[in-house]
Amino acid sequence: MSVLVIAEHDNAHLNDATRAAVTAAKALGGDIHILVAGHNAGAVAQGAAQIDGVAKVLHADSEALDKRLAEAMEGVVLSLAEGYDALLTPASTSGKNFMPRIAAKLDVMQISDIIAVEAPDTFVRPVYAGNALQTVKSSDAKKVITVRPTTFEKAGDQGACAIETVDAGTPAAASRFVGEELSKSDRPELASAKIVVSGGRGVGSAENFAIIESLADTIGAAVGASRAAVDAGYVPNDYQVGQTGKVVAPDLYIAIGISGAIQHLAGMKDSKVIVAINKDEEAPIFSVADYGLVADLFTAVPEFEAALKG
Amino acid sequence: MKILVPVKRVVDYNVKVRVKPDQSDVDLANVKMSMNPFCEIAVEEAIRLKEKGLAEEIITVSIGPAQAQETLRTALAMGADRGILVQTDQTTEPLAVAKILAKVVEAEGPSLVILGKQAIDDDANQTGQMLAALLGWPQATFASEVKLDGEALEVTREIDGGLQTLAMSLPAIVTTDLRLNEPRYASLPNIMKAKKKPIDTKTPDDFGEDITPRLQVLKVSEPAKREAGIKVENVTQLVDKLKNEAGVL
Numbered sequence: 001m002s003v004l005v006i007a008e009h010d011n012a013h014l015n016d017a018t019r020a021a022v023t024a025a026k027a028l029g030g031d032i033h034i035l036v037a038g039h040n041a042g043a044v045a046q047g048a049a050q051i052d053g054v055a056k057v058l059h060a061d062s063e064a065l066d067k068r069l070a071e072a073m074e075g076v077v078l079s080l081a082e083g084y085d086a087l088l089t090p091a092s093t094s095g096k097n098f099m100p101r102i103a104a105k106l107d108v109m110q111i112s113d114i115i116a117v118e119a120p121d122t123f124v125r126p127v128y129a130g131n132a133l134q135t136v137k138s139s140d141a142k143k144v145i146t147v148r149p150t151t152f153e154k155a156g157d158q159g160a161c162a163i164e165t166v167d168a169g170t171p172a173a174a175s176r177f178v179g180e181e182l183s184k185s186d187r188p189e190l191a192s193a194k195i196v197v198s199g200g201r202g203v204g205s206a207e208n209f210a211i212i213e214s215l216a217d218t219i220g221a222a223v224g225a226s227r228a229a230v231d232a233g234y235v236p237n238d239y240q241v242g243q244t245g246k247v248v249a250p251d252l253y254i255a256i257g258i259s260g261a262i263q264h265l266a267g268m269k270d271s272k273v274i275v276a277i278n279k280d281e282e283a284p285i286f287s288v289a290d291y292g293l294v295a296d297l298f299t300a301v302p303e304f305e306a307a308l309k310g
Numbered sequence: 311m312k313i314l315v316p317v318k319r320v321v322d323y324n325v326k327v328r329v330k331p332d333q334s335d336v337d338l339a340n341v342k343m344s345m346n347p348f349c350e351i352a353v354e355e356a357i358r359l360k361e362k363g364l365a366e367e368i369i370t371v372s373i374g375p376a377q378a379q380e381t382l383r384t385a386l387a388m389g390a391d392r393g394i395l396v397q398t399d400q401t402t403e404p405l406a407v408a409k410i411l412a413k414v415v416e417a418e419g420p421s422l423v424i425l426g427k428q429a430i431d432d433d434a435n436q437t438g439q440m441l442a443a444l445l446g447w448p449q450a451t452f453a454s455e456v457k458l459d460g461e462a463l464e465v466t467r468e469i470d471g472g473l474q475t476l477a478m479s480l481p482a483i484v485t486t487d488l489r490l491n492e493p494r495y496a497s498l499p500n501i502m503k504a505k506k507k508p509i510d511t512k513t514p515d516d517f518g519e520d521i522t523p524r525l526q527v528l529k530v531s532e533p534a535k536r537e538a539g540i541k542v543e544n545v546t547q548l549v550d551k552l553k554n555e556a557g558v559l
């Protein structure tokens with residue numbers, strides 16, 4: 001058995017979700033190799049070599065791999081796939097983007113967003129917005145898997161293993177990177193933060209969102225939001241937590257002015273401790289909250305922040 | 311130019327599904343079914359391209375049971391021109407769906423296929439990407455803006471860090487994210503008109519595709535229930551609980 005984990009990174013930093021995918025790979029058994037495909041991503045390859053349990057890093061470098069576009073990733077991963085029994089990558093927007101292409105070319109049914117490995121061919125994955133967990137057994141010879149990063153421990157460190165340079169392959173089709181607009185912030189990354197403070201439609205406006213951000217900064221938290229808050233333009237799209245946004249599982253999740261629709265709960269109900277602040281005592285969010293405060297957020301949140309500072 | 315829009319019939323997003331006591335599946339008896347919300351966004355986008363004079367015909371296709379006709383009718387009522395029902399009662403996995411869609415693309419010759427980014431039932435998020443790979447086409451997934459100028463397609467995508475813009479030439483695959491558009495409701499006259507629009511019925515065999523599932527569902531279980539906790543009286547009590555009981559601050 002040998003497993004290839006495809007690293008998530010931005011050419012400068014290895015994303016921690018990769019460590020979760022390595023832990024899932026360990027549960028499959030066998031040798032684990034990591035592919036770092038990118039452009040000028042030598043530091044990432046060195047970081048990957050130090051993840052506990054990794055036997056070898058494969059490093060592919062080319063300009064075409066700079067943004068890890070799906071067509072280029074298909075080229076490089078397919079050129080390596082033959083040597084492996086399983087291919088894994090985190091279920092990030094990047095992994096979700098390229099991995100199904102590889103599965104289709106290998107004539108394999110991808111197993112998306114796994115939360116547990118029961119056996120090398122049997123996996124658990126959430127369906128219906130997390131209202132049901134499906135245990136599936138794959139009959140495909142090769143397994144192509146995306147891993148939900150929040151449910152696997154992050155693999156630790158080891159003394160660096162070998163790094164081997166591999167060919168970047170040929171992109172499967174032409175798409176061109178035009179530009180990007182990335183949210184810049186000194187706050188922790190939403191997907192891996194220990195504390196997340198999220199605001200919903202109840203916050204009322206983009207200006208009002210400052211009280212959510214201010215609380216978050218006081219306690220070193222990441223900022224999230226419901227779909228309604230994103231749709232209304234209070235915050236950028238990448239803040240969305242939920243079934244169709246980001247899945248988070250911090251130690252503490254504070255939901256403010258969020259009703260608790262199933263699509264939102266799907267993205268945060270595995271948090272260790274949930275706090276809800278909502279003026280409607282019937283709001284469904286209270287049914288999952290460890291600590292609920294029925295209050296107007298415009299008085300409660302500043303008071304909460306002041307108490308934490310004091 | 312033709313646009314193909316595959317649509318899926320799924321449990322309505324307002325329904326909280328329950329797992330059957332024997333853990334064989336979720337209970338879908340007498341549950342409201344609707345078009346997958348991301349597919350609605352796909353249909354809407356195709357209609358807008360047609361309204362701008364950038365497309366001549368919108369073909370909608372659904373792979374599923376006889377009732378998937380209703381989903382096609384919804385797409386036709388919104389403004390698609392004709393439908394194709396690939397009828398089967400078997401479970402169809404994304405790989406099988408992508409293979410059938412690839413054959414439909416061969417037969418119909420669309421330059422653009424717009425799909426939803428994920429179906430809200432099995433949340434697999436694969437079909438569009440798989441179809442792109444099978445056809446050897448470029449893809450723009452999770453689209454929040456689509457600009458078409460002749461053969462040149464420019465798409466803004468929702469990614470983990472923010473937004474990314476890609477350019478590609480047709481033919482191409484686009485999958486829709488939530489903020490691409492707000493789908494229209496079909497008006498009653500259009501619902502009536504849609505009844506006269508043609509729907510071609512086929513079977514997977516007509517396309518020579520083996521759709522045997524690759525994944526065997528061993529069990530469907532209920533996730534661990536999260537018990538509701540307590541209501542605190544005020545902020546002081548909340549801070550106290552978080553510091554001294556939960557130990558998270």
Ligand SMILES: Cc1cc2nc3c(=O)[nH]c(=O)nc-3n(C[C@H](O)[C@H](O)[C@H](O)COP(=O)(O)OP(=O)(O)OC[C@H]3O[C@@H](n4cnc5c(N)ncnc54)[C@H](O)[C@@H]3O)c2cc1C
Nearest residue numbers: 200201202226227228242243244245257258259264279297
């Ligand atoms: C296909 C699809 C996918 C979706 N995906 C997601 C997803 O990924 N994530 C997501 O979040 N949603 C998602 N949704 C949307 C979801 O169904 C809900 O509409 C959304 O989560 C509601 O957001 P909200 O709780 O902020 O707004 P609302 O439901 O409007 O709730 C606002 C809450 O704020 C409270 N409030 C108002 N004013 C105050 C105040 N002054 N003080 C205190 N409380 C106040 C109200 O009591 C209310 O409970 C999806 C929907 C669909 C159809």
Ligand SMILES: Cc1cc2nc3c(=O)[nH]c(=O)nc-3n(C[C@H](O)[C@H](O)[C@H](O)COP(=O)(O)OP(=O)(O)OC[C@H]3O[C@@H](n4cnc5c(N)ncnc54)[C@H](O)[C@@H]3O)c2cc1C
Nearest residue numbers: 344345346347350380384385387494495496497498501502
């Ligand atoms: C996915 C979807 C979501 C929608 N959401 C909303 C919404 O949130 N709010 C809203 O106001 N509208 C909405 N509509 C508007 C829509 O035009 C109809 O009102 C609705 O689909 C009819 O509901 P039903 O459950 O009776 O449909 P069905 O059970 O499918 O309809 C039964 C029959 O009623 C007839 N019928 C369908 N629509 C109408 C109508 N508008 N008036 C009279 N007869 C009709 C048709 O012959 C149909 O076969 C939505 C439509 C769709 C397709």
